[in-house]
Amino acid sequence: MMQVTTTDLYEVTMALSYLREGMRAPATFSLFVRDLPPGRGFLVAAGLEPALDHLSRFRIGRADVREFAEVLGWPVETLEPLHGLSFDGQVRAVPEGRLVFPGEPLVEVTAPLPQAQLVETYLLSxxxxxxxxxxxxxxxxxxxxGKPLVDFSLRRSHGPAAGMQAARLGALVGFAGTSNVAAAVxxxxxxxxxxxxxYVQAFPSEEEAFRAFARSHPGPVTFVVDTYDTGRGVETAARVLGELERGPGCAVRLDSGDLGELARRARATLDAAGLRDVGIIASGGLDEYAIDGLVRDGAPIDVFAVGTRVGVAADSPYLDAAYKLVEYDxxxxxxxxxxxxxxxxxxxVFRGPGLxxxxxxxxxxxxxxxxxLLRTVMRGGLRTEPPDTLDAARARFEAxxxxxxxxxxxxxxPEAPVPGMSTRLGVLSTIVRHRIEARSGS
Structure with a gap:
């Protein structure tokens, strides 16, 4: 649940100071990424929809003022200027799904200075x-x-909310499904x-587990085959599936060991049993590096289920992002x-052919x-258009x-494209730099 108190304390003290100093003129803040994380050649803009939801509901109530005062150890009256403050500014942003590169603003917020300051932490997060x-x-x-991917990240994500986000983001970039029931709905x-x-361990044997599972599933079934001995597990699955005659859509899942070699053996076993339409799903610590290796080696894997490493972006789990004031009054x-x-x-950001x-x-x-790339998505604290859809974001990503x-x-x-700078921006940068240096005596 969104709370305006989910913020860094200095946002509150700065906003209070601005209000007391009468600094309510429009301010523009730019949210951008200085450098791409190691091992990245691009970023996918994401998170805008929940950010707009937050801004459209942002309002500081009495309870929020009391919480600020409690944390600061100040009298409630001291923070009274914050009461009733809501967001009524403008937001320009790169739509979700677009690819972006270093130095390009994902979002620009223009609002009275106290408002624009207070929303910084939540937007960055x-x-x-x-x-x-x-x-x-x-x-x-x-x-x-081109092979399907499924999100299995919920159980290893950094909390249920992060798991919901991971399922949505997987779908945004083209994943075929998710194990997360709430996200699916x-x-x-x-x-x-x-x-x-x-489940397999709870039964006297793999075969009894597979048959029991099939009895409760009227459609295609998938059996995990590496609980004990993978080769024997595949043989057992093939025997049960052959007798069931469930047809296309059934699969076996490999979750450990040398997935490439095990997939080859499983495919041979299934084919020999006349089960060419039974697929092979691979899981177990997969990310793009492991998937790339398996695909390059020609492993006969039909679906990749990815979880931990993707849900927490294990190799580069953060962005060097900033939210900086670029214009005031x-x-x-x-x-x-x-x-x-x-x-x-x-x-x-002006995008030409070839990105x-x-x-x-x-x-x-x-x-x-x-x-x-940036378009106005909020004006006067209200959305300028209906909420975006996953289908639309996915289409932008694919394009x-x-x-x-x-x-x-x-x-x-990978090597990321390096955006250029327009002549006018370069000239303005030089002018502003000289002005600052002249004032500081540099």
Whole structure:
């Protein structure tokens, strides 16, 4: 459940100070990623829909003021200026599913300064986590080369909420299903599940477990075959499936060992039993690196079930993202810290053929042959259009992915495209830098 108190304390103290100083003029903050995580050639913009939900409901009530006062140890009256504050600003953003690169704003928020400041933490938390997981899942889609993927991440995610997000993000980038029942219902994602090893262990033998499972499943069934001896498990599954004559859709699941070699043996056993339409599902610590290796080796695996490593983006679990003030009261501002300098002014990303991007100013005319990526999704604190759909986000993702250059698509040692900077943005950066340095005596 969304709470306005889910924020860093300094957001509250800064906003209170702004209010007391009468600093309520419009401010623009830009949320962007400085550098891609290691092993990434692109990011998938994600998390915008829940972010807009948060902003549209944002309002500081009496109970929130009391909680702020309690944490600070101040009298409640001291924080009274915050009471009733809600978000009534504008949001420009890259729609979910689009591919983005370093230095490109995912979101720009323009609102009275206290409002724009207070929403920073929640926006960063939502957008960073979901963009990270969506990007990891997208690389699995690339590695699978068209074979279906299923989300199995709920049990190993960083909490149930993160598991819900992972299921939705998998669907956004093209996963075929999820084991997460709540996510399947909420987002309209096909549900997918097999059986656990504990189910097999609960019966006197694998064969009795398989037959019992089949009796309670009128349609296709999937048997996990590596509880004891994988080879014998496949033979038993083949015998039971052959007698059941359930038809297409049945499968065996391999969850441990040398998945490539075991899949070859399982395929041979199933084919010899006349079960060419019985599929092979692989799971067990899979991510894009393991999937890429299995696909390259020609392993006869039909479906990849991915969980832990994708749900937590195990190899690169965070983004070096920032939410920085770029304009206040009509004046462009920038940060000059070494390694963390920012460019001034509200911005736009102009995308040309082949995902060649240029970061420019928001009020620039788009260069010929380009399209602006950021669009206005909220004005006056209200959405400008109905909530986006997973189907629409998936279509954007697939269109961008088809244009992604080969170096950025690589699973090993990818190279991300480097966006350019427009002449006008470059000139403004120089002007603002000189102004700051002149004032500071640098």
């Amino acid at each position: 939502l957008l960073c986590h979901q963009t990270t997981v969506a990007s990891k899942a997208a690389r699995c889609v690339l590695a699978a080369g 909420r987002y309209g994602i096909p549900g997918s599940g097999t059986m656990a090893h504990s 009509g004046t462009p501002v920038m940060k000059l810290s070494p390694g963390k300098a920012t460019a001034p002014g509200p911005k736009q 060649r991007d240029v970061v420019g100013l928001a009020n620039e005319e788009p260069p010929a042959g380009t399209e602006p 961008d992915l088809a244009l992604l250059p080969e170096p950025a698509r690589r699973i090993e040692n």
